[in-house]
Amino acid sequence: MRVLSSSSAEPALMARTQADPEPAARAERRTRHDLASRTGLSDARLLMRELGDGLVRLRPNWDELLPALESLGTVRAVTRNAHVIHQSVGSLGHAHVREDMGWLVGSGMDLRLMLGHWHHALAVVARDNPMAERGVYFFDADGSQVHGVELTSESSQGAFAALVTRFRGPRLTPEFLSCAPVVQSPARRIPLVDIVDLRVRWDAMGEPGDFSDLLAHFGMTRLNALRLAGPGRAFSVGVESGCTLLEYIRDEALSVEVHVANVGAVQIHHGYVGSFREADDWWRIRNPRFSLDLRRAGLAEVWVVRRPTHRGPVHSLEWYGFDGSLLMQIFGHRSTGGVEDARWRHLLGSLEGDRTD
Numbered sequence: 001m002r003v004l005s006s007s008s009a010e011p012a013l014m015a016r017t018q019a020d021p022e023p024a025a026r027a028e029r030r031t032r033h034d035l036a037s038r039t040g041l042s043d044a045r046l047l048m049r050e051l052g053d054g055l056v057r058l059r060p061n062w063d064e065l066l067p068a069l070e071s072l073g074t075v076r077a078v079t080r081n082a083h084v085i086h087q088s089v090g091s092l093g094h095a096h097v098r099e100d101m102g103w104l105v106g107s108g109m110d111l112r113l114m115l116g117h118w119h120h121a122l123a124v125v126a127r128d129n130p131m132a133e134r135g136v137y138f139f140d141a142d143g144s145q146v147h148g149v150e151l152t153s154e155s156s157q158g159a160f161a162a163l164v165t166r167f168r169g170p171r172l173t174p175e176f177l178s179c180a181p182v183v184q185s186p187a188r189r190i191p192l193v194d195i196v197d198l199r200v201r202w203d204a205m206g207e208p209g210d211f212s213d214l215l216a217h218f219g220m221t222r223l224n225a226l227r228l229a230g231p232g233r234a235f236s237v238g239v240e241s242g243c244t245l246l247e248y249i250r251d252e253a254l255s256v257e258v259h260v261a262n263v264g265a266v267q268i269h270h271g272y273v274g275s276f277r278e279a280d281d282w283w284r285i286r287n288p289r290f291s292l293d294l295r296r297a298g299l300a301e302v303w304v305v306r307r308p309t310h311r312g313p314v315h316s317l318e319w320y321g322f323d324g325s326l327l328m329q330i331f332g333h334r335s336t337g338g339v340e341d342a343r344w345r346h347l348l349g350s351l352e353g354d355r356t357d
Contacts, residue, residue: 042143044120044177047132054126057176058136059169062115065136066102067095068163074154075135077109079147079260079267083298084319084327086260086267089152089289108289110268117146117264120176123164134160138264143177146264193218199230206310223324226303227357234305241354242302242317243283243294248347250276250285255333256344258292261326270333292328294319299327304348304355311338315348 047055058065069075069092079086090108102113120139124132135150151160170176201214202225215225226234249256250273258269274287278296285292300322307314319328332344 042139042177043137043145044122044139044143045174047122047124047137048172048174050131051124051126051129054124054129055172056123056125056164057169057172058121058123058164058167060119060121061167062102062118063097065121065163065167066097066104066113068166069104069136069149070095070106071156071159071163072149072151073156073159074152076133076150076152077104077111077147077267078150079111079262079265080145081260081262081321081325081327083295083321084260085291085293086258086269086328087291088267088269092149110270111147112266112268113147114264117141121167121169122172123160125164136163140264141177144262146262147267193220193228195228195230198225198228199233202229202233203308205308208307208309208314211307221324222318222326223301223303223320226305226318229305232306234303235352235355236301236303236357237351237354238356239296239299239302241351242299242319243296245317245347245351246273246283246285247276249273249330252343252347254341254343254347257329257331257333258290259329259331260292261328294328298322304351309338312340313345314340315345317348 041049072092074089074091077088077090077092088108091106092104092109092111093106094104096103097115100114100116102111102115104111104113117140118138119141120143122137122139124134124137127134132148133150135148137148138146140146151157198214198218201217205211205214211222211225215222218225220228226236253272255271256273258273260267269290269292271290272287273285273292274290276283276285278284281296283294283296298321299319301320303318303320305316305318307316314334315332317330318326321327332341334340
């Protein structure tokens, strides 16, 4: 990959010199999830074991509970999957719930919620504990955490106490989680498909959401679709090349969208990425209101993807795990009219020489 010159050195320099806020808390967060995996306990059961009376069960009334989060003021939203942790600091303003979908949009926040996977809510009320910050945490049926809203020094402690009182549910007992942890299934085999038809339908896409319809039509995974898409639509690059591009995003001071998802939530950062460094098998991105942690050992494949839309092509850099799951996507900034930043397309184009497919 050829090195690009920096056209905006001052913002990049400022991003590199920003302090890493609360590194100990982030380390504990990574350790807690790994401990749950090693012990065979779900995230919720581990919190129950470690915090006891420091946890309060909340009623899972999403129509009312999600809008009530706005009263907390400035909070830290946390969405993670097995190998990526996305954190944003801001306020959870507008909340909208429609059937099994939810949206939380506010200052520095953009969340899409798949509420069919939201079954439990727990409030951590214990202070100064090493396992979790005070706040509200949401879990799938088996106790896997799908999202967390953590209090910060700028949060309203009074509003948090009122929220816990208002939504306090039945007493927390070990029986409230009746399901064993879900074992993720491996990536499905590539089905027999008409490759010509696949590529014709790909080229006919007009909206970003059409890609999900294409996958459903052929009964295939995202990763398998990329492998069959053909030239001009998708190509894979080495994991190291993908991480090098993160440094160029920083150095070029590009505004991007960073999407991190699990089965229950997609959390999106809009803006600059900030500092970038490697430590303890993790790649870490930091700025005062956004942080990202990527576990190197869990990153199997990185793809550059081009999807057509009515407003022009949309390009993304996508990271996948060894089980074929989508871990993270990065998109370039798009104008109000949906036109993609030409510098982003140019940057992804520079990866052509590193393709591995």
